[in-house]
Amino acid sequence: xQRIVDDKGITSSNNFESEGNEEFGLAAYxxxxxxxxxxxxxxxxxxxxxxxxxxxxxxxxxxxxxxLMKETVNQYIYNNNVTCPEDHGNLxxxxxxxxxxxxxxxxxxxxxxxx
Numbered sequence: 001x002q003r004i005v006d007d008k009g010i011t012s013s014n015n016f017e018s019e020g021n022e023e024f025g026l027a028a029y030x031x032x033x034x035x036x037x038x039x040x041x042x043x044x045x046x047x048x049x050x051x052x053x054x055x056x057x058x059x060x061x062x063x064x065x066x067x068l069m070k071e072t073v074n075q076y077i078y079n080n081n082v083t084c085p086e087d088h089g090n091l092x093x094x095x096x097x098x099x100x101x102x103x104x105x106x107x108x109x110x111x112x113x114x115x
């Protein structure tokens with residue numbers, strides 16, 4: 001995984017998975033907790049070409065896709081005491097017309113792969 005640090009000092013990656021296909025952060029939580037409603041295989045966190053996060057079944061023959069729900073992200077943030085990587089503020093997920101976003105109490109926004 002290539003780590004990217006922008007001009008604000010926010011570290012992000014270009015992929016939800018690490019080099020050894022081990023998942024971390026929100027992606028690992030999704031794979032552990034979310035199951036495909038059709039085949040009961042673990043769901044994986046994916047990113048569309050436009051940058052929107054969604055869930056996809058890990059069973060290639062199933063191929064089921066689901067929306068990433070803000071409740072799932074908020075549950076991950078709460079259960080794992082996740083704070084903002086920039087200023088350690090509290091985080092809360094929300095839903096806009098563009099998809100899931102994560103907002104820090106200090107006012108800035110994060111992407112799902114940044115937590």
